[in-house]
Amino acid sequence: MRLAELSERSGVSTATIKYYLREGLLTPGRQINATTAEYEESHLRRLRLVRAMIQVGRIPVATVREVLRHVDDDSLGRTIRLGAALWALPQVAEPDAEDEFIQAAHREVEQLLDTLGWSNARALVTISPAYRSLVVAVATFRRLGYDWNPELIVSYGRLMHQAAVLDLDFVETHPSEAEKVETAVAGAIFVEPVLQALHRLAQKEESARRYGFE
């Protein structure tokens, strides 16, 4: 397809597409003559993905380029490629290792992962941003004097594991490796706001069922 059709089908203006081409977020089309290039379905898919990262995920252009470099590197294993976008999403700052609440939270989260049997996630504890977020959340909670209910968090963990199984089952319905990886990246951006909205609606629903509408 030509640039105009690519723009039409993606809803992205030709000026923006040219910008993405210049920034290396989209590979050039096949040059037909000096002024015309031909684009494939894979360009359309990539364009949607770039748009999702920038517009919905609010990921900076330089980081998008970094994520795509991982997405496109088929020398990497699938686990790393599927997780590429997660590393680019906004992260919490490195927790202060000297802080007593942080130290206690490390122990509690490691215990949690053991209880859940997440031995792979357990092996990533020192580098995973998600692990770091969890430690910071737990430490903050404890610092404010709230109780940590280990059973409740284990139950949340089991639910989130079911969600992750759904995520990956859906990723696997896509035929090519490229589409699998792209779906995982788009999913990382879209699934979280959807789960959050569903959770809030479910709280309203459950609360109204138990206590009535007011």
Add this chain to the structure above:
Amino acid sequence: MRLAELSERSGVSTATIKYYLREGLLTPGRQINATTAEYEESHLRRLRLVRAMIQVGRIPVATVREVLRHVDDDSLGRTIRLGAALWALPQVAEPDAEDEFIQAAHREVEQLLDTLGWSNARALVTISPAYRSLVVAVATFRRLGYDWNPELIVSYGRLMHQAAVLDLDFVETHPSEAEKVETAVAGAIFVEPVLQALHRLAQKEESARRYGFE
């Protein structure tokens, strides 16, 4: 307890406590003499809650005051009091009602709520910020040309309903109505980052189980 002990037990400086008192986020202690006031356990609980909203939820002071007004108004029904904090969390902008993707997303989300049997949430559709977030997420997804898999979203909805049941069961373990409401507000702030971190860790775990570690 005296101000010094309140500060010690909450980890919040006396200067900050005095600021919260001036701003009406904390009710005054019982005055013992001209310079000394006596504070109760309820002050400590309230202080933790205010701290959680401001420091973790990044909710502006004026909004915290608004949330607390709902929390403290026992003429309101429990559903409204429990949900008070949700309304104060950052919200998406009002979607454009004329937009064709927004209109289609409204229909899809209403269909989803019917399938889930969330008739109470369904009745709130015009005013709920969570409903609005979901409509915007779906419309954005569709606008970018991604497929919407209704069965997948229904499955996510059922998981989030299980999470909401856990949330409310935990809220109900607290003895007094005031503590129930306070726990729901603190929960609204803490549960989402914890679920998000657990979800990301679960994705890593599941991915490593299926495809190995790299």
